[in-house]
Amino acid sequence: MEKGHNNTTAKRYGMVIDLDKCTGCGACMVACMQENNVPFKKDETDKVKSITWIRVYKLTNNKPYPNTEICFLPRPCQHCSGMGDHGHSPCVSVCPATATDYGMDTGIVSQIYTRCFGCRYCMAACPYHVRYFNWWDPVWPKGMEKSLSPNVSVRMRGVVEKCSFCFHRYQLAMDRAFYEGRKEIEENEYQTACTQACPSKAITFGDLNNPKHAVYELKQNPNAFRLLERLQTNTKVYYVSSRKWVRMAGDNYLEQEHKEIAKAKG
């Protein structure tokens, strides 16, 4: 196994989201906004200007009633590691000011807010639309600023932000481990806010490289898939669904390929 910094084992943090369990309640989105000081406006109806580090999409099989089916798909940052797992994610490679970086010891794609100058090239590069621009300065309703998390810096107007897999929680867990004389942290010591908030336990988070973590097994489920795998973004968010149309919705296929897949899998 690769070595990360400080002689610890390199991690590959990721998620497995069971779409059969997701009810689309949006608790993950609320928890994420609260945990990460995500700003909001009075009017959030314009969704292409609305910051949601994790966004729940509503998918449909496009069939008429009574065969209509829907599926809710939570979409955090996919923390791509790119072709060959070298950290060549779509956004990291294009940022002109190295304001977004790939952590080789965690597999987490970070965003350095104080270095970002707002060119938005990373947003153009990301096919998952996980990156959000601060079109406005954040304004908190009176008194709400007291509930802001001291562990996450608030972002100013003109910079890009995105899901960090609650990286501050990883830092806190590592600090505690260091204080206690340990080099590694347990699975339950570092969990993202959305994972913990999900009432149906659809989200599982952990080190995809670590056989002791639940995600290690879950990602090997034959019904597991990742979004847009053909683009070779090599994401670290896996989805599981027993429904074929949902799995097919994860990527683009040519008509001929659709037929071949249908023929092969019945």
Add this chain to the structure above:
Amino acid sequence: MDSELIPEGVQRCSLGKFILWISACGVVLLIGVYAMILCWVKGLNQTNMNDAYGFALWIWADLAIIALGGGAFFTGFLRYIIGIKELKNIINYAVLIGFICYSSALLILAIDIGQPLRGWFIFWHANVHSMLTEVAFCLSCYFAVLTIEYVPLVLENRKIDKIPFFHNLSHNMHEVMAVFAATGAFLSFFHQGSLGGVAGVLFGRPFGFREGVLIWPWTFFLFTWSAAAVGPCFTILITKITEVATGKKLVKDNVIELLAKISGWMLLTYMIAKLIDTWYWATHTAPALGFTLAQFYTSDPGSWYGYWILFLEVVLGGIVPALILVTRFGRTNKLALWIAITLACVGVCTNRWVMVLQVLAVPVMTFDGWFTYFPSWQEIATTILPVAYGAILISLSYRYLPVFPQERELNPLPGQETETVKQLEEDQEEPVGKLSPAAETA
């Protein structure tokens, strides 16, 4: 009133008329400046850009004017590196147009970024793997080169030229201009290319993504090629518009036809490369990622990108002008030349539009729809700003600087026809460098 500043032997409109024209342009400029200040003070919420359209009208304008301004580097390359002497009669104007285009591009970039005060981070924290870093470095350096190329022309103003220091400085700058022209051509190759690479490297965006050689996608080379091909067309177009506006012939036909011929062959070869690229992308690159050409050019809800835009870019804006310009008739017939150079400029602007806006409009995730966007008035005003700025700078340069070396010969003042012809005959016997100080400005 300002006659002392006007070059000798040429006629200009009255100062009142000139001020009226400059004021009209100034109004448009001020509206643009007001919109620009709004964007800087209040932020990019003044635009209609959004999280799906992080790049929009400005980036298109940026790429388009840089492509159109390519006439400066390519004409400089032809004049100084290849040594085509006839082009000395249009090189000043090509440089001026290039200077306007590049300074406008830098201004637009300064408005476009969310944190303008951190703009220098692109140099300080440079990510050498990013195409935008390459763009920033080459663009800034080339703008410096263009400034060096433009300064000698300014120093040739009648009043300034009387000051010995400036006269000698101008002369000495001419002596080393070939070095700057070569540097400019080198820098331009990279920044035009890296602008093409901006969309070409986006492997998460199948509409823009292209394979390539080493670290450079094919769009890298196509952008350089198209800028070299169409840049001179834009130089000719602006020259023709200036001729219409001033009511004078400013550049001889043989110069225009030569530049048009080179441009035509560049455009034709570019179109062959572009067609191969489009064919390979449509039949190999996109299908390998699960996309068909029909998905990119569709009438699906939210999309107005039908096959018409591909036709406009490739056929109307590429093949047609190329075929016109490579024929003698096309170059010598005034209407055909006008049509060809206009279409070529429309074609390259459409290409830049497609490579910026359509890239972002095309849905990539299967449950995404087409993304739509229409610019706010602030975006439109700041995009028109460079046009007004360009018109003002061209007007000032034309009025007070010897931009067109052939103007005196082509437009002798009443009663001075014989004198002018005599003078020109004498000039022609002398070495080229002394024909006119402006003639060698680049």
